[in-house]
Every structure is written in structure tokens, then in C-alpha cells.
Amino acid sequence: MRLVVLLAALLMVALPVPRAKAHALEPGYLEINALEDGQWRVTWRKPQVAGQPMKIDAVLPETCDPRRGPAPRFDGRAFVVGWVAKCEEPLSRGAVLIDGLSETATDVLVRYTTVPDAPAQTFRLTPDAPSVVLPEVPTRWGISGSYFALGFDHILGGIDHLLFVLALLLLISNLKRLVWAVTAFTAAHSITLAASALGWFALPMAPVEAVIALSIVFLAVEILNRRDDRDTLMQRAPWIVAFAFGLLHGLGFASALREIGLPHSDIALALLTFNLGVEAGQLAFVAVVVSIGAAIRLVAPQFLEGQMRSGAYGLKVAGYAIGAVASFWTVERVVQIIA
Numbered sequence: 300m301r302l303v304v305l306l307a308a309l310l311m312v313a314l315p316v317p318r319a320k321a322h323a324l325e326p327g328y329l330e331i332n333a334l335e336d337g338q339w340r341v342t343w344r345k346p347q348v349a350g351q352p353m354k355i356d357a358v359l360p361e362t363c364d365p366r367r368g369p370a371p372r373f374d375g376r377a378f379v380v381g382w383v384a385k386c387e388e389p390l391s392r393g394a395v396l397i398d399g400l401s402e403t404a405t406d407v408l409v410r411y412t413t414v415p416d417a418p419a420q421t422f423r424l425t426p427d428a429p430s431v432v433l434p435e436v437p438t439r440w441g442i443s444g445s446y447f448a449l450g451f452d453h454i455l456g457g458i459d460h461l462l463f464v465l466a467l468l469l470l471i472s473n474l475k476r477l478v479w480a481v482t483a484f485t486a487a488h489s490i491t492l493a494a495s496a497l498g499w500f501a502l503p504m505a506p507v508e509a510v511i512a513l514s515i516v517f518l519a520v521e522i523l524n525r526r527d528d529r530d531t532l533m534q535r536a537p538w539i540v541a542f543a544f545g546l547l548h549g550l551g552f553a554s555a556l557r558e559i560g561l562p563h564s565d566i567a568l569a570l571l572t573f574n575l576g577v578e579a580g581q582l583a584f585v586a587v588v589v590s591i592g593a594a595i596r597l598v599a600p601q602f603l604e605g606q607m608r609s610g611a612y613g614l615k616v617a618g619y620a621i622g623a624v625a626s627f628w629t630v631e632r633v634v635q636i637i638a
Contacts, residue, residue: 447573
């Protein structure tokens with residue numbers, strides 16, 4: 300498994316360096332809340348592109364008036380508009396469309412309530428599926444499915460989180476210690492994800508983002524300083540380090556969940572399925588890496604095994620590459636804090 304991690308790390312860091320919000324969920328966001336007498340309060344947030352609103356627009360079913368909102372205003376992060384629409388028929392009898400979404404590479408989250416104070420249901424629209432027929436009554440299955448998909452997509456879009464996992468795989472050669480480290484990382488980010496999403500405590504996200512990047516720098520340094528004749532804390536008990544940094548990464552996951560909110564009547568279900576989606580995405584990433592590694596081992600096992608030894612040229616290149624990208628993220632995020 301560790302053989303291909305080297306190549307995967309080099310491939311990831313060879314890609315264009317993502318911006319400071321490497322793992323942040325930044326889709327469009329459409330919220331539709333039921334009022335009375337067939338009226339709906341609509342809030343529409345569209346991402347910015349080079350300082351301008353993305354060329355997408357939320358369109359309600361034909362029986363609603365108005366179907367589109369007025370010109371949006373910039374709130375410092377996205378372009379926002381709100382309006383009240385009157386619909387002659389239930390929204391479940393028509394499709395909500397994101398016009399222009401098929402021409403983009405972004406997603407739009409749709410949060411929908413059928414009656415005032417009812418549980419909300421969340422849907423994800425993509426360029427391949429830019430419209431949705433909203434159900435008249437949200438189901439627990441629909442809630443769990445939508446939050447699972449959100450968690451799955453979030454982790455696979457979080458390059459910094461995946462790079463952290465790759466660094467762990469590069470560092471830990473003992474299978475038992477690796478299992479304990481991954482388990483500790485999972486347990487830690489599950490704790491802070493739940494606590495932060497439920498509002499039990501809150502930390503400013505900008506410093507958290509910077510420390511998350513710094514955690515990857517720490518692992519890169521450990522990769523470069525790894526020696527077979529030296530027993531460091533990372534080598535003796537990697538689960539301690541993984542748990543400590545997992546607490547920080549959980550706060551990053553929670554930022555995405557706060558972006559869309561939790562349904563009041565099914566908070567536990569939504570939180571559980573979002574976390575399961577995060578774990579499924581993480582395991583899918585590891586499974587792909589391991590599968591590719593098994594194939595590469597058959598082609599050039601001796602060369603790769605040699606490059607994975609402590610002090611080997613290949614391992615050093617991976618460590619410097621990971622450290623360089625993570626250092627860039629750290630500096631960029633610190634600059635955003637003090638700017």
C-alpha cells in the first residue's frame with residue numbers, strides 16, 4: 300500500500316495548488332421556506348467568479364410568480380438575493396431549475412421546507428442534474444441520502460484532508476499502527492464535527508484553516524526526518540498525533556455542515572449520515588490508492604520498495620512536495636487572518 304502512496308502524493312501536489320479554502324464547501328445555495336397561502340420565501344446565493352456573480356440562476360416552477368429573483372447583492376462572499384413567490388400549485392408539481400448550471404463545474408444545494416417550522420430536506424444539484432422535483436413530504440430516507448452525499452462529496456473535494464491522509468500512509472509502515480491512527484483520526488474529527496455543528500462551541504474558521512494546513516507541514520517534516528534507528532512519538536504512538544490533528548480537521552468538516560444547516564427534527568440522523576459520508580469518501584480514496592498500488596507492485600516492486608525506505612530519494616521528494624504545498628496553504632491562510 301505504501302508504495303503507491305508515494306506516487307499519489309506526487310500526483311496530488313503536482314496539480315495546481317488549491318486556494319486557502321481547500322476543503323470548504325462553496326456551492327450555490329437555494330433555500331425555499333413555506334409561508335402561508337401558497338407563498339414561499341426564497342433565498343438564493345450564487346458564487347462569485349472573478350468578482351462577478353456566476354452565470355447561474357434559480358428558477359421556480361411555472362405556476363410561481365415571480366419565478367426568478369431581482370438582481371443580487373454582494374455580501375463579501377457570494378451574491379445574495381431574497382424574494383417571496385406566490386405559487387398557484389404545490390412546488391411538488393413542478394421542477395426547480397438552476398438555469399446555466401450545466402455549463403459550470405459547481406454544485407447547488409437546495410434546502411426545502413414544506414410548511415412553516417417543518418423539518419427541512421436538502422438536495423444537491425449538479426451540472427448533470429440541474430433540476431429537482433421537490434417532494435411534498437420529506438422522508439427520513441431522503442434526508443439521510445442527501446446528507447450522506449454531501450459528506451461524501453465534501454471529503455473528496457478537500458485536497459488538504461486527503462493530503463493529510465496520504466502523509467499518514469507514507470509515515471506508518473506497521474499495519475496495526477496504521478489502523479489505530481486512522482481510527483483515532485476518525486474518532487477525533489467525529490467528536491468536533493458533532494460538537495461544532497450542534498453549536499456546543501465555536502472557533503473562528505480562519506485560524507482553524509491555518510492550523511489544518513500546519514498539521515500537514517508537521518507530517519511532511521516527519522516524513523523527511525523519519526529514521527529507522529530513531530523512535531519518535533509519531534513512530535511509537537501515531538494515533539496520538541492523528542487524534543490531536545483529527546480534532547482540528549473535524550472543525551473543518553463542520554464548517555461545511557453549518558453552511559447548509561441541520562433539519563430540526565432529524566439532527567442526529569443528518570449528523571450521522573453526513574459523518575458516514577465523510578468516512579465513505581475517505582475510505583474510497585484509500586481504496587483507490589491501495590488498488591493502484593497493488594497494480595504498480597506487480598510492475599516495479601524492487602524500485603518502489605527501495606524508494607520508500609527511510610532517507611530514500613523518492614520519499615524525500617514526496618516529503619518536500621507535500622511540505623511545500625502545505626506551507627503555501629499555511630502562509631496564505633495566515634495572511635488572510637491578518638489582512
